[in-house]
Amino acid sequence: MNILxxxxxLSITFLLIGASIxxxxxxxxxxxxxxxxxxWNALKGSYQHKTWTLNKTKIFDxxxxxxxxxxxxxxxxxxxxxxxxxxxQVVYVDKDNKGFVIIRHSSPNNxxxxxxxxxxxxxxxEGQHVNSSTVIGxxxxxxxxxxxxxxxxxxxxxxxxxxTYFENMASRLRSVDLETSGFSFAEGYTFK
Numbered sequence: 741m742n743i744l745x746x747x748x749x750l751s752i753t754f755l756l757i758g759a760s761i762x763x764x765x766x767x768x769x770x771x772x773x774x775x776x777x778x779x780w781n782a783l784k785g786s787y788q789h790k791t792w793t794l795n796k797t798k799i800f801d802x803x804x805x806x807x808x809x810x811x812x813x814x815x816x817x818x819x820x821x822x823x824x825x826x827x828x829q830v831v832y833v834d835k836d837n838k839g840f841v842i843i844r845h846s847s848p849n850n851x852x853x854x855x856x857x858x859x860x861x862x863x864x865x866e867g868q869h870v871n872s873s874t875v876i877g878x879x880x881x882x883x884x885x886x887x888x889x890x891x892x893x894x895x896x897x898x899x900x901x902x903x904t905y906f907e908n909m910a911s912r913l914r915s916v917d918l919e920t921s922g923f924s925f926a927e928g929y930t931f932k
Contacts (some may be wrong), residue, residue, distance in 0.1 A: 771825050771925050772872040774856060774898055775817075775879065778928035780807045783895075784919060794832070794840075796910050803915035804855070804899030807879075807929070818894045819861075820879040825854050825925065827871045831905055835862045839882035842905060843870060853905055853913055857897035858882050 773780075782805040791800050809817040828845040831853075839859035845852050859877030864870060881894045900923070901913035918926045 771923055772823070773925040773928070774822050774825055774854075775807055775820055775896060777809075779809055780817075780929050781809070782807055782918070782926070782929040782931045784917075784931060795908050797905055798912040799855075799901070800912065800914040801899060803917045804897060805918055805929075805931075806895045806897055808893060808895040815881075815894045817879045817896075821875045822856055822859055822877045822879060822896055823872055823875060824856075824870045825872065825900070827869070828854070830864045830866055830868045830870060830876075832907070833862060833864060833866050837882075839877060839880060841876050843876075844905065850902075851904075852916075853901040853903070855897075855899045855901060855913075858895060 784803065784805045790802065791798060793799070807817075824843050826845055828843040830841060831844045832840065832842040834840040838857050839862060840855065840857045841859065841862060841864060843854050843856075845854065856876060858879070858881055860880035860882055862877040864874070864876045870876060879894050879896050899915040900918065900921075901915055903913040904911045905913055918929075919931045
């Protein structure tokens with residue numbers, strides 16, 4: 741892939757209820773972009789990126805990004821293959837409502853998660869082990885085309901999350917700021 745570089749152990753600091761804490765280092769090598777190419781815009785801080793609930797898991801999504809190509813052709817990124825950022829195990833799949841996949845990644849110090857939303861053609865299942873060459877779905881606007889949601893162009897809603905995910909148990913995931921956290925694959929994105 742064009743945006744494939746080694747990423748050393750990374751310590752992510754963020755504010756939680758007024759206190760600064762540092763998460764354990766994420767030390768999985770190497771990371772790759774979920775989509776090929778370096779012509780992607782990364783919209784962060786969208787008004788639709790907020791806290792939401794998946795089963796009993798609270799997802800704090802304010803740092804997730806929407807990846808969309810800046811081309812003169814509307815929806816030129818429709819059908820682009822989506823791949824995991826690194827090796828992991830699929831823990832959640834929604835093929836119908838929002839086209840959402842969550843993958844748990846393990847490092848020597850902790851687990852972290854990656855989330856991919858608004859995909860068609862999801863080809864993975866819960867429990868499956870995947871790597872950065874596995875196609876997990878295709879960029880679309882599934883879930884964005886609902887009457888209750890602003891209908892926008894095809895894009896990939898993407899985030900890296902720290903925390904825990906347990907199916908049907910109270911848990912929480914918090915998105916990491918990809919622009920400032922030092923992930924090398926994000927260096928090719930144009931953040932807006």
